[in-house]
Every structure is written in structure tokens, then in C-alpha cells.
Amino acid sequence: MAARKDLDGSASVPAFYGKELRWKREAVGLTLQQTVDGSFYGVSYLSEIERAQRRMPVDLARHVDRVLRTDGFFERRCEDVRKAKKAFHAPYFADAVDMETRARDIEEWCPMLIPGPLQLEPYIRKIIHAFNPLDDEEVVDGKVAARRDRAWVFEDADGPASWVVFHESVLRQPLVDDDAMAEQLAHVAAVARRRRFIPQILPCNAGAHPFMMGSAFLMSFSDAPPVMYTEGMYSGQIVDDPGTVVQYQQAYNRLRAAALPPEVSLKMIEAAAEDYGNGNHARRIERNHLA
Incomplete structure (x- = not known):
């Protein structure tokens, strides 16, 4: 099996956010499915956030903070990620x-x-x-x-x-x-x-x-x-x-x-x-x- 490519967290704010999310999730031993269980979101969506391909919605961030016990970290950082993307959109x-x-x-x-x-x-x-x-x-x-x-x-x-x-x-x-x-x-x-x-x-x-x-x-x-x-x-x-x-x-x-x-x-x-x-x-x- 090919080695998983590690995301460069220094590339952008979304990349840092996604890398931190994956590190926190794996540190407590949860799979993507276990992390999204009880939310309205699917495994592929969370995976894309971890790969900096999607923005974290606030409701999912709150859910992740509860599951991973991250004391509101991901909810607090949602705004930073949002501002870092789509600079030419209002x-x-x-x-x-x-x-x-x-x-x-x-x-x-x-x-x-x-x-x-x-x-x-x-x-x-x-x-x-x-x-x-x-x-x-x-x-x-x-x-x-x-x-x-x-x-x-x-x-x-x-x-x-x-x-x-x-x-x-x-x-x-x-x-x-x-x-x-x-x-x-x-x-x-x-x-x-x-x-x-x-x-x-x-x-x-x-x-x-x-x-x-x-x-x-x-x-x-x-x-x-x-x-x-x-x-x-x-x-x-x-x-x-x-x-x-x-x-x-x-x-x-x-x-x-x-x-x-x-x-x-x-x-x-x-x-x-x-x-x-x-x-x-x-x-x-x-x-x-x-x-």
C-alpha cells in the first residue's frame, strides 16, 4: 500500500486546520466514521476538510469539538479558515x-x-x-x-x-x-x-x-x-x-x-x-x- 501523503500545514490556514483535525482525531483513536457519527455529515466530507478541500461548517465544528474533547478549538478557528478562502468573493x-x-x-x-x-x-x-x-x-x-x-x-x-x-x-x-x-x-x-x-x-x-x-x-x-x-x-x-x-x-x-x-x-x-x-x-x- 502506498504511504499516505502528509498534508503541509504551512501551506495555508485551511491546510493547518485540516492537518490539526486529523492529528487530533487519530490521537484519540477515532476513525472518520466514528467522528461524524451523530452529525448530519458524511465521511467523505470530513475527509475533505482534513485535506483542506472543504471548509468546516460551524455545526460540524461543534460536533467535532464534543467528540474529540478539544474545548471549542475547531469552532473558534472556523472564522479564520473562512476568511483565508475565497478572497475575491464577498x-x-x-x-x-x-x-x-x-x-x-x-x-x-x-x-x-x-x-x-x-x-x-x-x-x-x-x-x-x-x-x-x-x-x-x-x-x-x-x-x-x-x-x-x-x-x-x-x-x-x-x-x-x-x-x-x-x-x-x-x-x-x-x-x-x-x-x-x-x-x-x-x-x-x-x-x-x-x-x-x-x-x-x-x-x-x-x-x-x-x-x-x-x-x-x-x-x-x-x-x-x-x-x-x-x-x-x-x-x-x-x-x-x-x-x-x-x-x-x-x-x-x-x-x-x-x-x-x-x-x-x-x-x-x-x-x-x-x-x-x-x-x-x-x-x-x-x-x-x-x-
Whole structure:
């Protein structure tokens, strides 16, 4: 049997944390399975924390501290690990990004913007400049790269099963010039055509509907309870109370019922991309201004 590769604890804060976790666990003679017994998490998840490939959730850290009798050490260090990772993501989004990597299913409602993992560079830059106009180009470049790194969520065959409901205004109100908007929407449609996610469009005339107050990002897992993430311009929140998550899930089901069927929605996205590409959208806006 090949010797196990020892993790270099000096490489990063997560590496130090993972190495210490494994050392403490082995020092008391517990297996990975024995350590996670009684928690909502699986062996593979704890193993990935020990290898610095996952962040330790606070509830699991508390569980580990109890099992290993480490006097709250791992719970106290969770924040250090969180700050050390995802430097170009907003701090309030770091936990959601981490959860995204192990989600089995993702359901998203997008009232104003195309989801981050589907955004192309011109679209991303326009959003960053609008939300954070004082960011220098180095920071903007880092944020663009961080967002494009999440493209796997929708584009990888092994990514989570995903369902996205867009408001029609996402198609009708361009954030970038017509050529860039055409490319952006064509990309969204192409990813959907490869069966990487299921799109639905909520039409502008849908009337009252769930989530009129904001976005929603529901994630379910094989080894943990489901959660919901919601975000404002400069803040975000993970909701993990089981009863509240169920309410959000039911609301999302009603939202899907109010939206157009997936195939109709996909054709709308493709038609909008074509409109931007051949100039029809600009001519339509000009006619409306003259009317």
C-alpha cells in the first residue's frame, strides 16, 4: 500500500486546520466514521476538510469539538479558515460558495441578473463596476476570475442538478452592449441545451408571485440538510432552519408553476439572443422612443 501523503500545514490556514483535525482525531483513536457519527455529515466530507478541500461548517465544528474533547478549538478557528478562502468573493457569500461545491441539487430564482456561474466576462465586469465602482482593475480581474471559476456549477457533467427560473426582464433589459448581450444569452441557451440545467422564464405579465421581495438559491445535499441563501446588494444570509427552508421550497415550487415551460423558456432565451445579435432589440427600443 502506498504511504499516505502528509498534508503541509504551512501551506495555508485551511491546510493547518485540516492537518490539526486529523492529528487530533487519530490521537484519540477515532476513525472518520466514528467522528461524524451523530452529525448530519458524511465521511467523505470530513475527509475533505482534513485535506483542506472543504471548509468546516460551524455545526460540524461543534460536533467535532464534543467528540474529540478539544474545548471549542475547531469552532473558534472556523472564522479564520473562512476568511483565508475565497478572497475575491464577498465575505457573506463565502459559506454559500463552499456549500455549492458539495450540493446535489441547486434551484435558483433570478429576478434581475443571470446567475453568476453562467455570466461571461463583459457581463461580470459591468456588474462589478456598478456595485463597486472604486475597485481597482486588479481587484476587478480577481473577481472576474473567481466568478468564472464557478462556471463548473452549470457546465460540468458532474455538477449538481440545477433548475433556474429567470424573470423575463433579465432578457429584455440589457446590461451590456447588444453584441455582448447576444453572446451572453447564447451562452446561457447553449449550456441549457447540453442539459446542464433546466431554465424557466417568469413572464412580465405573471402578476403576483412568490419571491417578489428578492432572489433565492436553494441547495440540497446527500450528507446534510438543505439550506436557502438569499442576497442583497451588499449582504447575504444562509437560512438553515428546517421549517423555514421547507416554506421557501414550497414557494419555489409555486414560482416554477407560474413560469413558462422549460422548452418554451429556452426558445425565448435563444430568440432574445438572436434579436440582440441582429440589431432588432435596438431598433425596437428606438421605435418605442419615437412612438
